[in-house]
Amino acid sequence: MGRFHPLSIARIDRETRDAVSITFAVPETLREQFRFTQGQHLTLRASVGGADLRRSYSICSAVQDDALRIAIKKDPMGAFSTWANATLRVGDVIDVMPPLGHFNVALDAKLARHYLGFAAGSGITPLLSIVKTSLAAEPSCRFTLVYGNRSSATVMFREELAALKDMYLERFNLVHVLSREAQDIELMHGRIDRAKADALLAQWVPLTQIDTAFVCGPQPMMDAVVAALAARGVAEAKVKVERFAASIPKHMHVAAAPREPGHAECEVSVTIDGATRSFVVATSKENIVEAGLRNGIELPYSCRGGVCATCRCRLTAGEVDMDVNFALEDYELARGYILACQSYPVTDRVAVTFDD
Numbered sequence: 001m002g003r004f005h006p007l008s009i010a011r012i013d014r015e016t017r018d019a020v021s022i023t024f025a026v027p028e029t030l031r032e033q034f035r036f037t038q039g040q041h042l043t044l045r046a047s048v049g050g051a052d053l054r055r056s057y058s059i060c061s062a063v064q065d066d067a068l069r070i071a072i073k074k075d076p077m078g079a080f081s082t083w084a085n086a087t088l089r090v091g092d093v094i095d096v097m098p099p100l101g102h103f104n105v106a107l108d109a110k111l112a113r114h115y116l117g118f119a120a121g122s123g124i125t126p127l128l129s130i131v132k133t134s135l136a137a138e139p140s141c142r143f144t145l146v147y148g149n150r151s152s153a154t155v156m157f158r159e160e161l162a163a164l165k166d167m168y169l170e171r172f173n174l175v176h177v178l179s180r181e182a183q184d185i186e187l188m189h190g191r192i193d194r195a196k197a198d199a200l201l202a203q204w205v206p207l208t209q210i211d212t213a214f215v216c217g218p219q220p221m222m223d224a225v226v227a228a229l230a231a232r233g234v235a236e237a238k239v240k241v242e243r244f245a246a247s248i249p250k251h252m253h254v255a256a257a258p259r260e261p262g263h264a265e266c267e268v269s270v271t272i273d274g275a276t277r278s279f280v281v282a283t284s285k286e287n288i289v290e291a292g293l294r295n296g297i298e299l300p301y302s303c304r305g306g307v308c309a310t311c312r313c314r315l316t317a318g319e320v321d322m323d324v325n326f327a328l329e330d331y332e333l334a335r336g337y338i339l340a341c342q343s344y345p346v347t348d349r350v351a352v353t354f355d356d
């Protein structure tokens with residue numbers, strides 16, 4: 001688990017001028033490892049201009065599709081997404097890590113739930129997987145999806161969503177909100193900010209019936225939607241948010257004071273792929289990913305921002321100071337899981353395992 005595998009690209013579709021979807025060929029030997037749950041993401045690794053880059057991309061296919069497909073929207077200033085949009089071709093081989101993530105709920109065909117989705121821009125990618133999978137797996141569920149874009153030309157998966165709407169006329173409610181294109185209904189024109197989210201929720205969504213709301217898009221849009229849901233009484237536990245790394249404000253690590261004066265160094269043991277290696281770090285100064293890589297240990301990581309969970313491992317001895325965590329659930333923290341890219345050893349000895 002958790003290691004990169006070379007996968008070849010079986011298909012590339014241009015979704016918009018700025019986004020491609022990529023379908024991977026998964027060999028029979030890796031089928032189990034690449035089995036996914038709706039809303040999960042893959043971490044890709046490639047050498048771009050001589051730099052080893054890793055980025056996470058949400059799976060957009062449905063669990064029932066028997067296809068592993070992601071979509072990459074070009075950030076004009078972004079290294080990986082620009083490279084991927086410009087250079088990847090069918091037959092190319094790229095390193096991919098098995099699926100990760102919790103942006104989903106367990107499905108149950110017996111239930112008649114009502115889901116709500118708010119997506120903007122490339123935030124539609126996990127939502128497409130969730131919508132398709134849920135409508136197919138729960139024959140009585142309903143899904144309301146609000147999808148914000150600048151104009152109809154930038155709408156990713158426009159035809160696929162329209163086809164889903166045709167297929168599930170009674171159960172799928174699709175609301176396009178366009179910020180730079182006039183719409184017949186004024187409510188569907190503009191950015192999804194707090195006022196727009198309030199108005200959409202008031203006029204379009206019967207909130208008392210919502211079982212789970214999924215939110216994915218730029219940070220200001222997610223903040224607005226989450227606040228609007230909370231203001232209308234939707235319990236926090238019913239709201240699931242997926243953050244893309246670029247939306248996270250960068251933070252600087254502030255070293256904690258040493259637990260015991262004079263204890264300036266920590267011995268860290270890392271178990272990965274059945275082997276344990278140790279190295280020494282300055283207490284509270286370097287995180288486990290940085291220190292491990294500096295010591296020549298090939299550790300799994302991607303966003304380095306506490307978002308993607310690629311570096312998830314379990315603390316088996318000692319204590320760490322974890323800066324931010326946008327990825328681990330409370331039950332994982334309770335079982336000792338940490339994000340290595342955010343964890344700074346603070347005790348004389350720390351041991352972690354990536355092999356759980």
Ligand SMILES: Cc1cc2nc3c(=O)[nH]c(=O)nc-3n(C[C@H](O)[C@H](O)[C@H](O)COP(=O)(O)OP(=O)(O)OC[C@H]3O[C@@H](n4cnc5c(N)ncnc54)[C@H](O)[C@@H]3O)c2cc1C
Nearest residue numbers: 055056057058071072073077078079080081122125244245
């Ligand atoms: C769980 C998860 C799922 C995701 N799913 C998707 C998905 O489905 N589709 C998708 O398109 N993306 C997705 N992302 C985002 C994706 O991983 C990348 O972050 C995104 O593609 C940008 O990567 P990049 O290398 O192109 O940009 P980067 O090179 O990382 O740059 C990102 C931004 O930072 C700015 N920047 C870079 N360097 C500097 C600098 N030195 N100073 C100032 N600014 C700088 C750039 O201008 C750019 O706007 C997901 C992220 C996560 C964590």
